[in-house]
Amino acid sequence: MKLSMSQYPSAIAQASQAVNEIDHQIMEVRQHIARLEGNADMVVxxxxxxxxxxxxxxxxxxVLQINPEYQRAYDALNRLSTEKANAMARLEHLRNEFSVAKLEAQMQIAQQLVGLESRELVGL
Incomplete structure (x- = not known):
């Protein structure tokens, strides 16, 4: 779905916010894993x-392998890492589309200016 020029900044901001939210979730899971590893260290x-x-x-x-919570946390970390990669790809895609849309708009303006100058030279 191609967006209009005015829609891109908002879409890019939303995509960036989605990446930031996934980053936050990743940090929470990493902290949880660190707590589980700390508990295993205390046991040992x-x-x-x-x-x-x-x-x-x-x-x-x-100790860590028999803890199902540890495995779930690592599964969540892997899932979130994949989600982040996809969200980053979406963000980059939007940025690239916006750049292309800006270039196309500039090209259209340049062609219009060339057309006006040509008409002026011909006397239209």
């Missing part, structure tokens, strides 16, 4: 049976 920190860093990392991984 108090397990005295773990003797070295490799065991602690493996146990941390295990």
């Amino acid at each position: 920190a108090f397990e005295t049976a773990l003797k070295n860093d490799n065991q602690r990392r493996a146990r941390r991984f295990e």
Whole structure:
């Protein structure tokens, strides 16, 4: 759907706002993931049976993998990343369409001016 010249600024602003909202959601999910990872670190920190860093990392991984909330958060992060990429593509598409529309308008004005000058030279 091609927009009129006056509609592009508003559409671009809305598309930009959509990208910003997705960014905000991504940051919220990342904070949630960080909290879940912090909780896993606390669980691992108090397990005295773990003797070295490799065991602690493996146990941390295990704690996170059995947490369904952690997997849902990562799924949400992946979904939001895809949504953001699509929203960025939409925003860029609108910007490009607006640039083309401006160039077409400039071309039309230039052709009209050339036509007027030609008529003046001919005496019409």
